[in-house]
Amino acid sequence: MQELNRKQRILKLIVEEFVRTAEPVGSHSLIDKYNLPYSSATIRSEMAELENLGYLEKTHTSSGRVPSPMGYRYYVDSLREKNCIDDDTKEKIQALFSQKDIQINEVIKHGCEIISQMTNLTSVMLGPDSNEECLSKVQLMPLTSTSAVALFVTDRGHVEHKIFSIPDSIAMNDLENCVEILNDRISGTKISQVVDKVNSIKPILADAVKQHEVIFKAFLEAFLKFTAERVSVFGRANILEQPEFTSNLNKLRKLVNLLENQDVWRQFDSNDDICVMIGDENTIAEIDDLSVVSANIHFDKNNNGKIALIGPTRMDYSKVIGALEYLQEAIDEYFKESEDDKDE
Amino acid sequence: MQELNRKQRILKLIVEEFVRTAEPVGSHSLIDKYNLPYSSATIRSEMAELENLGYLEKTHTSSGRVPSPMGYRYYVDSLREKNCIDDDTKEKIQALFSQKDIQINEVIKHGCEIISQMTNLTSVMLGPDSNEECLSKVQLMPLTSTSAVALFVTDRGHVEHKIFSIPDSIAMNDLENCVEILNDRISGTKISQVVDKVNSIKPILADAVKQHEVIFKAFLEAFLKFTAERVSVFGRANILEQPEFTSNLNKLRKLVNLLENQDVWRQFDSNDDICVMIGDENTIAEIDDLSVVSANIHFDKNNNGKIALIGPTRMDYSKVIGALEYLQEAIDEYFKESEDDKDE
DNA sequence: ATTAGCATTCAAAAAAGTGGAGTGCTAGAG
DNA sequence: CTCTAGCACTCCACTTTTTTGAATGCTAAT
Numbered sequence: 001m002q003e004l005n006r007k008q009r010i011l012k013l014i015v016e017e018f019v020r021t022a023e024p025v026g027s028h029s030l031i032d033k034y035n036l037p038y039s040s041a042t043i044r045s046e047m048a049e050l051e052n053l054g055y056l057e058k059t060h061t062s063s064g065r066v067p068s069p070m071g072y073r074y075y076v077d078s079l080r081e082k083n084c085i086d087d088d089t090k091e092k093i094q095a096l097f098s099q100k101d102i103q104i105n106e107v108i109k110h111g112c113e114i115i116s117q118m119t120n121l122t123s124v125m126l127g128p129d130s131n132e133e134c135l136s137k138v139q140l141m142p143l144t145s146t147s148a149v150a151l152f153v154t155d156r157g158h159v160e161h162k163i164f165s166i167p168d169s170i171a172m173n174d175l176e177n178c179v180e181i182l183n184d185r186i187s188g189t190k191i192s193q194v195v196d197k198v199n200s201i202k203p204i205l206a207d208a209v210k211q212h213e214v215i216f217k218a219f220l221e222a223f224l225k226f227t228a229e230r231v232s233v234f235g236r237a238n239i240l241e242q243p244e245f246t247s248n249l250n251k252l253r254k255l256v257n258l259l260e261n262q263d264v265w266r267q268f269d270s271n272d273d274i275c276v277m278i279g280d281e282n283t284i285a286e287i288d289d290l291s292v293v294s295a296n297i298h299f300d301k302n303n304n305g306k307i308a309l310i311g312p313t314r315m316d317y318s319k320v321i322g323a324l325e326y327l328q329e330a331i332d333e334y335f336k337e338s339e340d341d342k343d344e
Numbered sequence: 345m346q347e348l349n350r351k352q353r354i355l356k357l358i359v360e361e362f363v364r365t366a367e368p369v370g371s372h373s374l375i376d377k378y379n380l381p382y383s384s385a386t387i388r389s390e391m392a393e394l395e396n397l398g399y400l401e402k403t404h405t406s407s408g409r410v411p412s413p414m415g416y417r418y419y420v421d422s423l424r425e426k427n428c429i430d431d432d433t434k435e436k437i438q439a440l441f442s443q444k445d446i447q448i449n450e451v452i453k454h455g456c457e458i459i460s461q462m463t464n465l466t467s468v469m470l471g472p473d474s475n476e477e478c479l480s481k482v483q484l485m486p487l488t489s490t491s492a493v494a495l496f497v498t499d500r501g502h503v504e505h506k507i508f509s510i511p512d513s514i515a516m517n518d519l520e521n522c523v524e525i526l527n528d529r530i531s532g533t534k535i536s537q538v539v540d541k542v543n544s545i546k547p548i549l550a551d552a553v554k555q556h557e558v559i560f561k562a563f564l565e566a567f568l569k570f571t572a573e574r575v576s577v578f579g580r581a582n583i584l585e586q587p588e589f590t591s592n593l594n595k596l597r598k599l600v601n602l603l604e605n606q607d608v609w610r611q612f613d614s615n616d617d618i619c620v621m622i623g624d625e626n627t628i629a630e631i632d633d634l635s636v637v638s639a640n641i642h643f644d645k646n647n648n649g650k651i652a653l654i655g656p657t658r659m660d661y662s663k664v665i666g667a668l669e670y671l672q673e674a675i676d677e678y679f680k681e682s683e684d685d686k687d688e
Numbered sequence: 689a690t691t692a693g694c695a696t697t698c699a700a701a702a703a704a705g706t707g708g709a710g711t712g713c714t715a716g717a718g
Numbered sequence: 719c720t721c722t723a724g725c726a727c728t729c730c731a732c733t734t735t736t737t738t739g740a741a742t743g744c745t746a747a748t
Binding site for chain 2: 720721722723724727728729730
Binding site: 103136137139141149151153156157159161162163234235236237240246256257259260 | 447480481483485487488491493495497499500501503505506507579580581584590593596597600601603604
């Protein structure tokens with residue numbers, strides 16, 4: 001990073017001070033806290049210019065300054081500390097990988113928890129999307145004489161199951177036939193295409209199986225489970241510590257409602273490894289006064305998870321981005337290693 | 345229910361009025377709203393007596409009356425409307441069962457959502473406990489040459505799985521042997537005893553399998569998943585509509601923290617079908633100023649789920665209890681039916 | 689350019705004032 | 719003995735006013 005000029009230094013300090021204290025920053029207090037070699041009047045005139053340029057705002061005519069969205073944006077792009085991560089977080093993330101053979105999902109989940117805790121923000125985890133996986137096998141296991149459980153496994157080891165209770169009208173036999181046909185005809189099919197494919201072999205099923213309508217519907221239902229979002233939220237309690245929420249119940253309400261709703265988060269689809277959305281940069285209208293920092297977690301080519309941190313625009317971007325980058329890298333490395341293991 | 349005397353009638357009205365409005369109830373407004381054939385002075389003296397008896401409280405010397413915990417308790421036990429359920433809730437619960445062959449877990453989950461919505465409270469669902477189920481089969485499915493997924497199925501159709509990535513040092517063969525031994529030796533074992541049993545056959549594994557330590561540990565980990573609590577929370581947003589939370593952030597904080605923590609809820613273990621805990625009657629110190637109404641959902645002898653509704657002590661007990669009882673009965677009936685189906 | 693000084697602004701906190709819904713008590717009517 | 723009308727009193731919740739202090743912008747001097 002090149003040397004910063006005075007305006008930039010001041011902007012950086014104001015952002016960081018405001019992030020820390022949540023109070024508008026005045027010229028005087030800034031000098032006091034950081035022992036700046038200027039008088040308050042000088043800072044004031046710099047602040048006035050920064051305001052004219054659009055990087056700062058005032059809450060009222062005689063208040064201190066607060067970063068504008070544009071100010072945050074500039075801070076994130078050009079002023080923030082890079083690779084900012086404290087040892088505590090580092091250690092905790094390292095500890096994640098100490099156990100051998102831990103599942104990717106668990107890694108993401110715990111990583112999410114750790115970062116949520118360290119940043120005091122709420123985090124949302126999106127489990128890997130199964131659409132690109134292929135159905136590899138359907139297995140039927142009888143439980144009693146009148147019920148059985150069907151297991152569906154993808155080539156990446158994602159498992160779903162469905163219990164069939166078998167009325168007299170459906171023979172266990174029929175179910176077995178059905179599973180056999182499914183294995184013959186659709187194993188190897190991408191999850192995203194399974195439903196279509198099953199539809200296309202409906203006639204075959206109809207021939208082989210008496211109560212095919214009922215069974216057919218049940219199988220479709222089971223396949224739908226693969227495409228359901230796997231979303232988890234961590235650190236809900238943290239948002240209650242943020243003054244912007246405790247003083248504004250409506251804001252809180254909107255966010256909590258959003259967190260109840262699972263389906264919103266996938267849309268932070270960016271190809272960037274880390275995506276920072278400040279205020280209304282994000283497309284979700286309900287939280288156009290909040291910021292979201294999200295990280296793609298790639299653990300193999302077609303399979304991504306995602307971690308998103310949500311909080312007030314006044315959040316510690318350096319810390320959040322630093323932690324996410326570190327986790328992301330650690331996961332990358334871990335999976336590269338295990339790829340290597342396999343290749344050995 | 346026998347005829348209520350005047351004191352009881354007044355207490356009932358006060359509870360219901362306060363539940364509705366969240367405002368202390370005064371003698372005057374009570375008469376106005378319900379056209380009582382007494383003067384305010386009469387009501388006042390009755391109120392004073394009810395207060396002396398411990399059923400009512402004042403928030404300050406000249407305020408209206410508020411039910412005491414004892415007042416709520418008396419209301420729940422002796423005054424509330426029985427079988428109180430509105431048509432809307434009824435319909436929604438009925439609709440749950442319209443689809444044939446729906447899984448118990450789904451029923452409980454949706455039931456939970458419905459009741460949460462109808463009562464404007466937050467609900468917690470505890471999925472059925474697997475401890476009493478028996479492990480019925482372990483199945484290994486190879487994914488690639490270096491990985492496989494192991495599936496574990498109980499006699500009630502509960503499925504867990506674990507992915508093994510296989511370093512050179514462990515042959516796929518070993519894993520297969522291992523699974524075979526497990527199937528031979530522990531299928532039929534209760535989940536609660538599986539870990540012990542696996543420990544006891546450790547020597548056998550050690551003989552048959554080279555890297556038995558690693559595999560052994562991995563299997564234990566997988567078995568642990570069965571005993572993990574399956575907890576879901578619904579209607580978190582609802583608590584933000586309750587004035588007792590919005591005016592008291594600390595209360596809100598405690599509850600949200602509690603809801604983050606999965607492991608607390610099983611302790612509402614009562615043999616009663618419906619269990620009402622008012623204020624500090626419940627054993628969780630963090631919420632000794634809230635009430636919890638929980639219902640056991642039995643869907644077969646050893647297998648219970650649970651639904652708990654959490655809210656301020658000022659909650660509509662009639663409605664909550666009514667809805668839970670109705671849901672409970674509906675589920676009972678549904679499962680009795682399907683038992684019958686099987687016996688046919 | 690920078691700074692000291694000064695008048696000005698405004699929010700937030702403290703203090704003071706009001707209104708109203710509530711109570712308890714008492715004496716008299718039914 | 720039960721009920722009620724009336725009255726004095728209490729106290730919260732609300733509004734208004736005052737005070738305070740941290741900030742600003744501007745200007746003249748360095």
